[in-house]
């Protein structure tokens with residue numbers, strides 16, 4: 001039977017990252033702590049990192065929330081950030097494999113969840129943006145996402161409708177696109193949630209997980225499955241780039257597009273598994289050589305079979321020999337990572 005001691009032991013076996021689940025403040029990156037009580041961070045999560053030039057204030061977050069839901073930021077007035085990052089889907093675009101932006105333009109990748117995105121050290125599946133501010137600017141300007149007309153947006157932000165909120169957020173009325181993105185990034189930094197049954201278990205409620213889910217958890221964090229080696233830490237990601245053998249040829253070259261290093265061909269950022277049951281289909285492109293990956297069973301079966309042979313495939317992805325019952329245990333554990341309070345929290349909804 002699993003108990004707290006063996007589980008903690010296994011976490012540490014897999015490296016310090018996993019211990020972030022239990023301890024506060026174990027991030028290595030230099031961080032500037034946000035104002036003491038805002039936003040409210042669950043006690044077992046690290047402090048939200050905030051860049052020194054974009055202090056997190058309630059007024060900026062409120063402006064950011066309005067902008068996150070503002071369709072007039074897009075050239076056609078039809079698409080907002082929330083069109084592809086929907087609260088009822090943990091801020092992902094499930095069940096769409098790829099998203100449609102302005103003019104129905106089709107993107108090439110699956111829109112990730114934004115829950116706890118504040119903790120990520122880089123953004124996009126290939127890590128090409130270093131800050132949430134830069135990431136938002138990229139989406140705002142992208143021809144397949146919002147394709148913003150910046151002059152029209154500037155006029156909107158200077159109008160009566162936004163003047164008060166803007167003044168409250170920035171203490172003057174100078175409108176820049178950079179500031180608009182700073183406000184959106186501030187809102188995103190408040191999308192912090194950690195009240196899944198797994199969190200409750202970590203916080204000491206031994207009844208929060210069923211026996212099957214506990215078996216799945218122990219297998220997940222074991223050297224046998226190696227899931228926890230990449231999906232460890234408070235958000236079940238190591239924030240690194242790996243190849244897990246989804247294709248034998250990668251049309252989307254992933255991290256390679258950023259580094260031009262052949263060893264990065266086909267590598268993608270390990271995604272957080274928080275709320276993973278809500279964000280199907282899975283993976284950067286939502287599919288694999290074997291077709292769409294729409295269920296967690298299919299994902300575990302992918303790992304169980306050791307993936308498709310590919311030069312850069314990570315050695316930890318190899319035939320696992322899991323029984324059907326063990327596959328079901330892993331799936332049950334991942335389903336316990338859902339925090340349904342995120343789906344309806346009023347402070348994250350359209351204003």
Ligand code: HEC
Pocket residue numbers: 068079080081082083084085099100101102107108109110111112113114117120122123124125126132135136137139140144145146184188
């Ligand atoms: C047309 C759909 C669409 C719109 C509109 C959109 N996004 Fe995204 N978003 C995506 C997709 C698809 C990705 C993954 C793209 C990639 O990795 O290349 C993504 C990635 C992200 C990420 C990176 C998350 C991570 O963990 O790496 C953030 C943050 C984000 N979007 C925020 C925003 C914000 C803020 C806006 C509005 C300014 C926005 N998005 C508008 C589809 C969209």
Ligand code: HEC
Pocket residue numbers: 225226227228229230231241242243244246267268269270271272273276279281282283284285296299300303304314316317330
């Ligand atoms: C070598 C590191 C590594 C290991 C080991 C690993 N993963 Fe992953 N995982 C990743 C990466 C990287 C992705 C994204 C891959 C892509 O899109 O190309 C991913 C994607 C996923 C996804 C889809 C997430 C989403 O948002 O689309 C799930 C679910 C998942 N892994 C579960 C598991 C389970 C269960 C195990 C153990 C059986 C495991 N992973 C082992 C690195 C790893």
